[in-house]
Amino acid sequence: MHSRLFALALAALLATTARADAPMRGHGGPVRALAVTADGQRALSGSFDSSAMLWSIEDGAALRVLRVHDGAVNAVALLPDGGFLTAGEDGRVALWRDGPEPExxxxxxxxPxxxxxxxxxxxxxxxxxxDGxxxxTPLDGAPAxxxxxxxGNVNAVAFLPDGRLVTAGYDATVRVWPEAGxxxxxxxxxPVNAVAAAxxxxxxxAGADGSLHLLRPDGTTRAxxxxxxxxxxxxxxxxxxGRIAAATVGGAVAVIDRAEARVRLTLVGPGLPVWSLAFRGTDELVTGGGDRLVRRWDLATGEPIGPLAMTRPADALAxxxxxxGAEVFRACEACHTLTPDGGNRAxxxxxxxxxxxxxxxxDYPYSPAFRQLDITWTAETIARLFEVGPARFTPGTKMPEQTINAAExxxxxxxFLETATR
Structure with a gap:
């Protein structure tokens, strides 16, 4: 209950401080997924910080903060009846409506x-x-x-207009599934990372080699x-x-004329990966990236709506x-704060x-497996964590796998942590 009240309070705070011409700020980790309502009024975002957020696009205000997943929220989608979906690293797909909990x-x-x-x-x-x-899944409760x-991994999914399913995977294949056979x-x-159906x-x-393929419904290549x-x-x-937007880990977004199979516009951001994007009508694009922001772009000019360079927060390690030790911690500061007012991030x-x-x-959404561990953090256990790696020392963790090989x-x-976290 306490975490839900915290989420509502955070949404209220963000609503009072947002500016219409500023990027939408509120996530504690990279923005992994985006969807925009058909009327262009709201956006739904999912983040590596384990949360999803519902935004009013025009004034940049966060309307709701949704927490149910044990791990990154990798995908979001909107239903025609006003409901919305979130899916995460924990393997679950949640259906939300108006309540504070998923329906x-x-x-x-x-x-994942x-x-x-x-x-x-x-x-x-x-x-x-x-899981391959x-x-x-029918929404009426019928079997999936x-x-x-x-x-290997199935990385993306889409429906064709006739209801057939399209999947794409790490095995470098795109598959079009009939109702039977x-x-x-x-x-x-x-490897193919993303698909979309016109x-x-x-x-x-499109995927790992930076190429975009336009395939006919029968699987043959048009361009x-x-x-x-x-x-x-x-x-x-x-x-x-008529247009396709393609986001890259290099931070640029290509806007492509689909009929001509030609790049018409390139949006250049702050140089961090762009993980997600969605059109807002035909004149605007919304993107989410490694800087934890949701940005708006004017497709007539190719320029961001609002400032591109945001004021950098004070360097906690200065x-x-x-x-x-502070230099070693640089690899950790994107996900962890050190001070009483720093709060949780990813x-x-x-x-x-x-x-x-x-x-x-x-108020931090630990995974169930993590909550079952019997560990107290000391100089010895923290050193051991980075000696053998999080996956071995803390099974079930959401922490990226990393080790520090040198004992010194x-x-x-x-x-450093003994001093900085007092």
Whole structure:
């Protein structure tokens, strides 16, 4: 209950401080997923910080903060009846309406959910997962249909206008699934990260080699173009299907004329990865990225709506010049704060960590497995965490896998944390 009140208070605070010409700020981690309502008034975002947020686009205010997932929110989608969906690293797909809790959990995968799509009739949803499957789940409670066949992660999913499912995966294939029988399989040259389906049935697919492929509904290629050396991680189609936006980990977004298969505009951001994007009508694009912001772009000019360069927060490590432990901690500061007023980010605050039991920070959504561990954080246990890696020392963690190989660097980090987290 306390965490729900905190979420509502945060939304209220953001609503009072947002500016219409400023990016939408509120997530504690990169913005991994975006969707915009058909009327262009609201946006739904999902983040590595385990939360989803509902925004009023015009005034930049956060209307709701949604927390139910144990891990990153990798995908979001909007239903025609006003409901919306979130899906996460925990393998679950949640259906939300007006209440503070999800109405129900629609699907549970054995691995992280990577993508969501809503069928044209609005009565079914599809989810793709790193468990190697895609699921078509009827909203009326009927049994889900499981699609298997990809070798490895299924990274994206979309519906064609006729209701057929399209999946894309790490195995560099795009598959078009009929209602019954084997899929049409298109073999590409590199892992496919994103797919989108146009109103006329054409399929856009892009991935690790930075190429965009335009495929006919029968799987044959109409056009292909190189967007650059950096992987494409997200695609979006304009409501009329005339343009495609492609986001890259290099931070640029290509806006493509679909009929001509030609880049018409390149949006250049602050240089951080753009993880998600959605059209707002035909004249505006909304993007989410590694800087934790949701930005708006004017597609007539290619310029951001509001400032591109945001005021940088004070450097929390500036007080420790030449401290080797502070230098090692640089890799951690994107996810963790050190001070009493720093709060939680993608990971919990480290303030007061020494002597604290694991999974004890209020309002942080730890995974169930993490809560079962019996560890107290000391100089020895923190050093051991980075010696063997989080996956071995804290099974079930959401923390990225990393080790510090040099014993002197581990010791320096521990000394720094003993000082900085008091």
């Amino acid at each position: 129900r959990i629609l699907a549970s995968h054995a691995g 959910v990577s993508g969501l799509a809503v069928a044209p009739d609005g009565r079914r949803i599809a989810s793709s997962s790193w 499957t895609a699921r078509i 249909l499981v699609r298997e066949g990809h070798r 084997p899929p049409v399989t298109v073999q590409l040259d590199a 109103p006329d049935g054409e399929i856009a697919a 292909a173009l190189a967007l650059g050396p950096r992987p494409v991680v997200a695609l979006a189609l304009s409501p009329d299907g 007080a420790y010049p030449g401290d080797r 990971g919990p605050t480290l303030h007061g960590v020494f002597g604290r039991r694991i999974a004890a920070v209020p 660097d581990r010791a320096a980090l521990v000394r």
